[in-house]
Amino acid sequence: MNIQNTAGEAHKKATTKKTGFWMNLLRVREAGISLIILILVVLVSLRAPAFLTADNFMDILMNISILVIVSLAQTMVLITHGIDLSVSSIIGLVAMMVAFILKQYPGTPIFSAVLLGMALGTVLGSFNGLVITFGNVPPIIATLGSQSIFRGLVFYYSQGTWINSFELPANFKLLSKGTPLGLPNLVIFAVVIAVLVYFFLKYTRTGRDIYAVGSNPDAAQFAGIRTHRVKLLVYMLSGLLSGFAAVLWASRFESAQTNTALGFELQTVTASVIGGVSTSGGAGTVPGVLLGALLLGIIQNSLTLVRISAFWQMAAQGLLILIAVISDKYILERVEKIKK
Amino acid sequence: MKAENSQELKPETLIAEKAEHYSLSTLFKHWEWMLVGLIIAVVLVNTNLSPYFLNANNLSRTSSDFMEIGLMMLPMVFIIVTGNIDLSVASNMGMSASFMGLLHNMGVNIWVAALAGLLLGTLGGVLNGYLVGRVKLPALVVTLGTYAFFRGLAYGFLGDQAARNYPPEFTYFGQGKVFGTLVPFSVALFAVLAILFGLVLHKTTFGRYLYAIGNNENAAIYSGVPVSKIKFRIYVLSGFISALAGLILAARFGSTRPDNGTGLELSVITAAVLGGLDINGGKGTMYGAALSLLLIGLLKFGMGLMNIQSQVQSMVVGLLLIISILLPHFVSQISSIRKDRIRWKSILAIVAVVLVFAAFFAFFFWSRAAVIASV
Numbered sequence: 001m002n003i004q005n006t007a008g009e010a011h012k013k014a015t016t017k018k019t020g021f022w023m024n025l026l027r028v029r030e031a032g033i034s035l036i037i038l039i040l041v042v043l044v045s046l047r048a049p050a051f052l053t054a055d056n057f058m059d060i061l062m063n064i065s066i067l068v069i070v071s072l073a074q075t076m077v078l079i080t081h082g083i084d085l086s087v088s089s090i091i092g093l094v095a096m097m098v099a100f101i102l103k104q105y106p107g108t109p110i111f112s113a114v115l116l117g118m119a120l121g122t123v124l125g126s127f128n129g130l131v132i133t134f135g136n137v138p139p140i141i142a143t144l145g146s147q148s149i150f151r152g153l154v155f156y157y158s159q160g161t162w163i164n165s166f167e168l169p170a171n172f173k174l175l176s177k178g179t180p181l182g183l184p185n186l187v188i189f190a191v192v193i194a195v196l197v198y199f200f201l202k203y204t205r206t207g208r209d210i211y212a213v214g215s216n217p218d219a220a221q222f223a224g225i226r227t228h229r230v231k232l233l234v235y236m237l238s239g240l241l242s243g244f245a246a247v248l249w250a251s252r253f254e255s256a257q258t259n260t261a262l263g264f265e266l267q268t269v270t271a272s273v274i275g276g277v278s279t280s281g282g283a284g285t286v287p288g289v290l291l292g293a294l295l296l297g298i299i300q301n302s303l304t305l306v307r308i309s310a311f312w313q314m315a316a317q318g319l320l321i322l323i324a325v326i327s328d329k330y331i332l333e334r335v336e337k338i339k340k
Numbered sequence: 341m342k343a344e345n346s347q348e349l350k351p352e353t354l355i356a357e358k359a360e361h362y363s364l365s366t367l368f369k370h371w372e373w374m375l376v377g378l379i380i381a382v383v384l385v386n387t388n389l390s391p392y393f394l395n396a397n398n399l400s401r402t403s404s405d406f407m408e409i410g411l412m413m414l415p416m417v418f419i420i421v422t423g424n425i426d427l428s429v430a431s432n433m434g435m436s437a438s439f440m441g442l443l444h445n446m447g448v449n450i451w452v453a454a455l456a457g458l459l460l461g462t463l464g465g466v467l468n469g470y471l472v473g474r475v476k477l478p479a480l481v482v483t484l485g486t487y488a489f490f491r492g493l494a495y496g497f498l499g500d501q502a503a504r505n506y507p508p509e510f511t512y513f514g515q516g517k518v519f520g521t522l523v524p525f526s527v528a529l530f531a532v533l534a535i536l537f538g539l540v541l542h543k544t545t546f547g548r549y550l551y552a553i554g555n556n557e558n559a560a561i562y563s564g565v566p567v568s569k570i571k572f573r574i575y576v577l578s579g580f581i582s583a584l585a586g587l588i589l590a591a592r593f594g595s596t597r598p599d600n601g602t603g604l605e606l607s608v609i610t611a612a613v614l615g616g617l618d619i620n621g622g623k624g625t626m627y628g629a630a631l632s633l634l635l636i637g638l639l640k641f642g643m644g645l646m647n648i649q650s651q652v653q654s655m656v657v658g659l660l661l662i663i664s665i666l667l668p669h670f671v672s673q674i675s676s677i678r679k680d681r682i683r684w685k686s687i688l689a690i691v692a693v694v695l696v697f698a699a700f701f702a703f704f705f706w707s708r709a710a711v712i713a714s715v
């Protein structure tokens with residue numbers, strides 16, 4: 001009895017120690033990104049004093065707000081071991097449709113324009129979800145296909161024309177730029193959505209199910225989780241948030257073009273992956289993604305400030321994602337070694 | 341005697357194993373035939389719609405439009421068969437061509453510049469291969485990173501400039517024909533390489549290893565297949581061929597811009613998957629991929645003759661991609677429904693889905709009509 005007890009206690013101790021290690025390392029990891037951000041901030045502000053001003057910081061926040069919203073959607077999809085490459089085309093199509101409605105009916109209440117965007121996005125997202133779950137098509141193929149389908153619909157819809165700033169109502173343009181609460185609405189939207197997603201993933205049953213489906217689909221199925229429904233849900237959420245982002249995009253850039261948000265899907269994946277979301281599913285946190293998006297935003301901003309030509313910025317971004325995933329790999333290997 | 345016994349046993353066990361996947365395996369076997377049927381259908385429909393479709397000159401000109409995609413598809417088939425992916429091919433092609441263009445602008449001899457471009461592209465492949473094969477990072481993440489990195493380098497090399505005025509000896513590789521026939525040089529090159537790659541995939545140990553890795557990587561490792569070495573090699577190969585495709589594209593256009601070939605990686609993957617390759621690895625043939633390239637080429641050519649916008653063309657290809665994978669699944673799904681009881685719940689769900697999409701398209705066309713009227 002005694003021996004058993006002590007053994008049990010030792011085991012307990014060991015497990016708590018392990019979770020302690022895990023927690024510490026996870027903290028260290030987000031601290032790692034923070035450290036990179038801090039170093040970058042110091043270096044850039046030495047070269048360009050304009051960097052450390054409130055105005056510039058607000059600029060960065062404005063620039064990453066839409067990225068944050070869509071990256072959070074992408075993160076939920078990635079956690080289920082999926083990927084949504086169609087977010088950019090959803091943004092393009094929804095922005096175009098909403099902008100056309102606003103041009104046609106300038107009196108449309110902004111609130112219903114936002115709802116319309118979300119509804120359209122959700123329908124498009126559910127197309128992905130249905131094809132992936134009930135059609136058994138691998139996510140990367142399904143969303144690759146729907147990316148070109150939705151983008152083709154943009155061209156078919158607009159006949160190659162676009163909506164200019166003067167064709168949009170003034171109050172719609174203020175949707176993203178207005179500052180009734182002190183901060184630009186865009187930033188507030190991003191913060192609210194980040195908080196919602198954080199609580200959804202952490203404290204709701206469905207949120208936990210998303211992690212379960214991603215880390216071990218078979219086990220999740222045996223545990224009574226309806227994996228199909230969970231997957232369908234994340235693609236619908238991805239569509240919903242992309243639809244919302246589309247409305248904000250049209251409002252912020254005061255236009256809707258046929259190539260709106262072209263290539264944006266890769267930025268969302270980049271922000272998620274830098275933020276520690278695993279493309280093989282089951283792992284990823286909201287704070288990590290926020291830091292990932294912030295890092296991307298700071299890099300873009302600072303490359304401009306230190307007068308590195310726009311042409312090299314994309315190369316720098318690509319290099320950054322490579323460095324991030326390589327260091328991530330080594331951190332994970334170290335964790336494994338410590339566990340042993 | 342023993343050998344005879346085992347030989348007698350083998351077919352039976354094989355049949356028993358296959359019986360389970362009977363419908364699926366037959367579908368995959370007939371996949372290539374389905375493609376052939378589709379190709380014939382596309383040709384028939386298009387010849388009826390346009391008198392210019394079966395024009396040899398037109399076909400010759402349009403065929404070279406697809407050779408860059410075709411070339412990049414060859415190593416992509418290897419990579420997808422192992423269950424990996426390379427999203428960086430089109431960026432690599434832009435990078436190599438831009439580097440060559442930069443050197444050409446600086447006055448370097450065109451052949452030296454072309455060689456340097458090929459070398460840089462191969463180095464790009466080495467980077468991918470090292471990270472996927474040796475560091476063992478997920479291929480999707482690695483090539484997503486190099487996708488941005490290579491394209492960024494292309495912009496870095498040329499900026500908003502273009503490289504022009506390539507000598508005619510060089511543009512021959514993109515515009516020339518073989519020995520006075522109507523066959524473009526690039527098509528001949530593709531045909532030779534396709535046969536070579538097909539032989540390697542289907543007739544050599546290396547090819548068998550690729551399937552082994554795609555079917556079960558761990559089993560392949562334990563059977564002594566040099567997995568990381570093979571992965572490294574196919575990515576290097578992919579880098580080299582992408583650079584080659586980049587040079588041919590530059591020769592065909594007679595100029596290089598850093599955004600050359602943007603988005604082609606999706607066409608390459610689409611062609612491969614439509615050809616019957618399983619994105620999860622282990623399945624598919626080279627001739628299936630070649631047939632699907634032909635199908636996509638003819639389809640796009642026909643739509644182009646009917647003045648359909650290129651974006652709508654890629655929409656059709658995207659639909660084809662999804663449907664081609666959906667269809668086999670739905671066929672097996674529907675055949676299994678008969679045995680089950682039909683549940684009201686699922687019928688209601690289907691009706692709801694149909695209604696939602698109908699509402700979406702009703703709104704889509706209604707608002708579009710208003711737009712068109714106002715224009």
